[in-house]
Amino acid sequence: MVFSRRGMIKGTLATGAVIAAPRGAAAGVPAPVERWGLHEVTLTGPANGNPFIDVDLAAMFSNGRISVAIPGFHDGEGTYRIRFSPPQTGRWTWTTTSNAKALDGRTGAFDCVAPRAGNRGPVEITPDGYHFRHADGTPFKPVGTTAYSWALQSDQRCAETLKTLAASPFNKIRMCVFPNVASVATHPFARTGSGPKDWDPGRFDPAYFRRFEDRIRKLCELGIQADVILFHPYDKARGYSDMARPDDERYLRYVAARFGAFRNVWWAMANEYDNVESKSVADWDHLFGVLVAADPHRRxxxxxxxxxxxxxxxxxxxHASIQHGAVALDDxxxxxxxNFAQKAVIFDEVIYEGNSSKRWANLSGEELVERHWWGALGGCYVGHGEVITNDDNADESWLGQGGRLRGTSPPRLAFLRQLLESVPGPGIDPIQQFWDYHLGGREFTWYLRYFGRQRPIEWPVVLPIRATDPHDAYCVDVIDTWNMTIERLPGVFQMSQLNTYDSHDPARPTISLPGKPYMAVRIEKMGKPFR
Amino acid sequence: MVFSRRGMIKGTLATGAVIAAPRGAAAGVPAPVERWGLHEVTLTGPANGNPFIDVDLAAMFSNGRISVAIPGFHDGEGTYRIRFSPPQTGRWTWTTTSNAKALDGRTGAFDCVAPRAGNRGPVEITPDGYHFRHADGTPFKPVGTTAYSWALQSDQRCAETLKTLAASPFNKIRMCVFPNVASVATHPFARTGSGPKDWDPGRFDPAYFRRFEDRIRKLCELGIQADVILFHPYDKARGYSDMARPDDERYLRYVAARFGAFRNVWWAMANEYDNVESKSVADWDHLFGVLVAADPHRRxxxxxxxxxxxxxxxxxxxHASIQHGAVALDDxxxxxxxNFAQKAVIFDEVIYEGNSSKRWANLSGEELVERHWWGALGGCYVGHGEVITNDDNADESWLGQGGRLRGTSPPRLAFLRQLLESVPGPGIDPIQQFWDYHLGGREFTWYLRYFGRQRPIEWPVVLPIRATDPHDAYCVDVIDTWNMTIERLPGVFQMSQLNTYDSHDPARPTISLPGKPYMAVRIEKMGKPFR
Known part of the structure; x- marks a missing residue:
């Protein structure tokens, strides 16, 4: 277990590994597995031929209430594994099916117990469709970052990245399975020669994937979601995103079976899918179908x-994952x-904080933080990335390889995350966006106004409350989002009707603001304190 | 034929009406019909029972190259009609099929000739998906208005509305089949009593629909598209949008057969569909399926x-039809x-010009025109509406009943339409929206910049042109969108590289602007004059 810098105990990824009993015999019951932990069945089977192609393996897990079919995978040299993350507590039994005799009809059982502190289960979508929560109901507010090939670097570099993440506000990281910059691990498939394209898409290199899942596991121990990018267009030389359809399908099934049981896994089918020239939208649709079928954990x-x-x-x-350089500039x-997605939206890429000569990586910390706030005000989420280098080499930056963070945005994003996590209800929703109030929150409960680069010296405390709505007393916090201060104004604002659409307190129609940029105001109904 | 105020001859809706020959005999060939005109076959059949429900009628039209099945409809008292708008010239023959003996196996023929001047055919989507054109290839730039129940008013009031439209910039009008405000025509269905809900959804009132199509025909003669709104949530008392599914289906088939052959018809399935409480999204999807099948003219x-x-x-x-009060405030x-629709987008309702106490109808002319320009700059289209009354009664305004226009926006929208119609290519597209240039047009050909309420006194003529792009000479027009002036600046701007992404003319890096609101700048490549 590790202690985060907030002093909160985070969960471990309890793995109940078990060597299965001989075919037909019941296995001894292994150590219990916590709910949403990982139970791994290890079996020995054929090592000859091409087990990645020749051998089908799955197990049916049942706790008497629900049954789930979980695919297995070959981990090299005749070792097969089946990974299952139990969604419910209780005694689970399993039976395998396989076209290999040695793997067929194997059985076993294990007990699933209550999760330890810090294990809140996988992240899912809230019932309203626009936000995220853990399976135990705890809201999850994504404050994500991107370090595309961090997991493919040396153990030492990865340890540095993990240390950075542990001290950072980031609870999600976008990371590629296939390398996009200089990496230590470069070949997920067995090599057939020394050229960049000399590899066999039908034979995975288990060591490559073992390295990758080690990073996933360590992120899980830190409570960080691994947003696993399955394809990207950046490596035409090796061409891992240009495989034939059967190879793509086999690859998706392999990563779904290997990684899908880790409760912190999210699937990003591709980065910049529309730049992968070898695939059409119909191809991507098809691959989603394959992934859905291959992933019983429904990440x-x-x-x-x-x-x-x-x-x-x-x-x-x-949920929508969107890149846009100019969207998060205004709610x-x-x-x-x-409105269009009718789903949760994450602006994963909004230009990165950086000192790059490239315009996609040259935001100041202030500018990136501003984008996060506009996104939040609009009921969406924004992602971080950093390209700060001494020699204008983005590949070696945090964005490319991970390592250390040098920017000024992370502490402010920690402050934002704290605010997001204090929000009552599933999250911030836009309030009367049709009328351009620039308000988020939840009607008649709390309101957030953000001003971005504007430097107002006062603001009229006018809320869209009609005569037939409740007229409560509110208190007001003035928030400096850059200097990370929250000042509660003394007294209350007792709302009364201003016109057909709006209310205010005639005794205190406006508040003073300091004429600085990056200010926000939070208006909170009295007696409904924030969590 | 009528002459528009631009002196352009507009087309007539040439109707080749024909009384069909007796069953089994070839009809005499009637007067020729122009391409995209309307050929109407009139037949006599059963008048007893309920012909609207009991009788099926269609005709197969063929010109030897293509065949189209066209549904017929009952026009009351045993009169049946089949309306067909021929998409190709040549000799067309037809044969009916019907479950009524008197209507089955009837045949006939007519000649389709080239369209007369002003008849450019129905409006369709351009191949790029984002704009509109007539079937003959002429670009169509929608500058639409809304007068929901204008067609249901007295002939005198309708004549006034048509006169207003003929002198207006509007080439499309949104209009409801079912009344939403006080109207002369209020019952599309046969009455069964005197209460608002005393009507039989199984029996149409042909006179009601004859009145409506008279308005469609007159709009067509003016070259104005009739955007026919099939359902709306505003008349719960009579409840025409709350019929049972078979009644909805029959209604859609009836209007498709009656109106679909008029080349200026567009279908708006509903206004504020999400306020029609009796229908779900699945219902609307189903009704679209019914409409597609019922409308061989594919409006x-x-x-x-x-x-x-x-x-x-x-x-x-x-194409997307969108209502939003705060979208068209910035490209x-x-x-x-x-980006989301991947189709042409019309913001049909962006708050109306008006003096209403309601916030959805209180824009100044300046504000409404500004919204049209932002929409245009963003590669979309915006709609007009007007609620200017002496007694704050929106029902009696242009928006409700048509009549006269009193606002200040229409002349400026005529000016905008003129600009839109001068654009080379299918229309304005956003240029590098990812980087927030606020430019529309077509890269390396022409650019439009709009400033809205800003009052700049100068603007740097910087265009997103890279070193590897063509570096041409451009001329610049300064446009006052409110005062409707276009001033061409003397001389040219010879582009050369400014930085990695942009070019300018170092000899003329900026232009002066008059510090007034609602200005625009058009930058046009020399030697590529506007049409």
Missing amino acids: LRSIHQIDTYYDHRKPWIT GRVHPHR | LRSIHQIDTYYDHRKPWIT GRVHPHR
Whole structure:
């Protein structure tokens, strides 16, 4: 177990590994597994031929109430594994099916117990469709970052990245299975020669995936979601995103079986899918179908674009992942994304904090933090990334390889995350966006106003409350989002009707603001304190 | 034929009416019909029972190259009609099929000739998906208005509305089949008593629909598209939008057969569909399926919302129709709608020009025109509406009943339409929206910049042109969108590289602007004059 810098005990990924009993015999019951932990069945089977292609293996897990079919995978040299994350407590039994005699009809059982503190279960979508929560009901407010190939670096570099993450506000990280920058691990498939394209898509290199899942496991121990990017267009030399369809399908099934039982896994089908020239939208749709079928753990699924928005209303998409350089500059630009997607929206890429000569990586910390706030005000979420280097080499930055963070945004994003986590209800929703109030929150409960680069010296405390709505007393906090201060103004604001649409307190129609940028105001109904 | 105020001859809706020959005999060939005109076959059949329900009638039209099955409809008292708008010239022959003996196996023929001047055919979507054109290839730039129940008013009031429209910039009008305000025509169905709900959904009142199609025909003669709203939530007392599914289906088939052959018809499935409490999204999807099957003329199809955006990517939607009070305030709010819909977008309702006490109808002319320009800059289209009354009664305004226009926006929208119609290519597209240039047009050909309420006194003529792009000479027009002036600046701007992403003319890096609101700048490549 590790202690986060907030002093909260985070969960471990309790793994109940078990060597299965001989075929037909019941296995001894192994150590209990916590709910949403990982139970791994290890079996020995054929090592000859090509087990990745020749051998089918799955197990049916049942606790008497529900049954789940879990695919297995070959981990090399005749070792087979089946990984299952139990969604319910109780005694689970399992039976295998396989086209390999040695793997067929094997049985076993284990007990699933209550999760330890810090294990809140996988992240899922809230019932309203626009926000996130853990399976135990705890809200999850994504404050994500991106370090594409961090997991493919040396153990030492990875340890540094993990240490950075542990001290950071980030609870989600976007990370590629296939390398996109210089990496230690570069070949997920067995090599057939020394050229970049000399590899066999039919033979995975288990060591490559073992390394990757080690990173997933360590992120899980830190309570950080691994947003696993399955394809990307950045490595045409090796061409891992240009495989034939049967190879793509086999790859998806392999990663779903290997990684899907880790409760912190999210699936990002692709980065900049529309720049992968070898695949059409119909191909991506097909691959989503394959992934859905291959992933009984039903992890979150999305896909990221450069230009052409994918159709996020398609049923296999759980949330929209969007790149746009100029959307999170105003909540009025953010709202339409919720309107269209009718789902949770994460702006994963909004230009990175950086000192790059490239315009996609040259935001000041202030600018990136501002984008996070506009996104939040609009009821969506924004992602972080950093390209700060001494030699204008983005590949070696946090964005490319992980390591250390040097920017000024992370502490402010910690402050924002704290605010997001204090919000009552599932999250911030836009309030009367049709009328451009620039308010988020929840009607008649609490309101957030953000001013971005504007430097107002006063603000009229006018809320969209009609004569037939409740007229309560509110208290007001003035928030400096950059200097991370919250000042509660003395006294209350007793709302009364101002006109057909709005209310205010005639005794205190306005508040003073300091004329500085990056200010926000929070208006909170008295007697409904924040968590 | 009528002459528009621009002196352009507009087309007539040439109708080749024909009384069919007796069953089994070939009809005499009637007067020729122009392409995209309307050929109407009139037949006599059963008048007893309920012909609206009992009798099926259709005709197969063929010109030897293509065949089209066209549904007929009962026009009362045993008169049946089949209306067909021929998409190709040549000799067309037809044969009927019917479950009524008197209507079955009837045949005939007519000649379709080239269209007369002004008849450019129905409006369709351009191949790029984002704009409109007539079937003859002429671009169509929608500058639409709304007068919901104008067609249901007295002939005198309707004549006034048509006169207003003829002198207006509007080339499309949104109009309800079912009344939403006080109207002369209020019952599309046969009455069964004197109460508001005393009507028989199984029996149409042909006179009601004859009145409506008279208005469609007159709009066609003016070259104005009739955006026919099939359902709306505003008349719960009579409840025409709350019929049972078989009645909805019969109604859609009836209007498709009656109105669909008029080349200026567009289908708006509903106004504020999400306020029709009796129907779910699945119901609307189903009704679109019915409409597609019932409309062999394949007129444009959309649906309008109040809150929840319909999924405009569904294949039966040809263009998005969107209501939003705060979207067309910045092209950065407009672009995402194109990104998501991946189709042409019309913001049909963006708050109306008006003096209403209601906030949905209280824009100044300046404010409404500004919204049109932001929408245009973002590659979309915006609609007009007007609620200017002496007694704050929106029902009696232009929006409700038509009549006269009193606002200040129409002349400025005529000016905008003129600009839109001068644009080379299918229309304005956003240029590098990812980087917030606030530019529309077509890269390396022409650019439009709009400033809205800002009052700049100068503007740097910087265009997103890279070193590897063509570096041409451009000329610049300064446009006052409110005072309707275009001033061409003397000389040229010879582009050369400014930085990695942008070019300018170092000899003329900026232009002066007059410090007034509602200015625009058009930058046009030399030697590529506007049409």
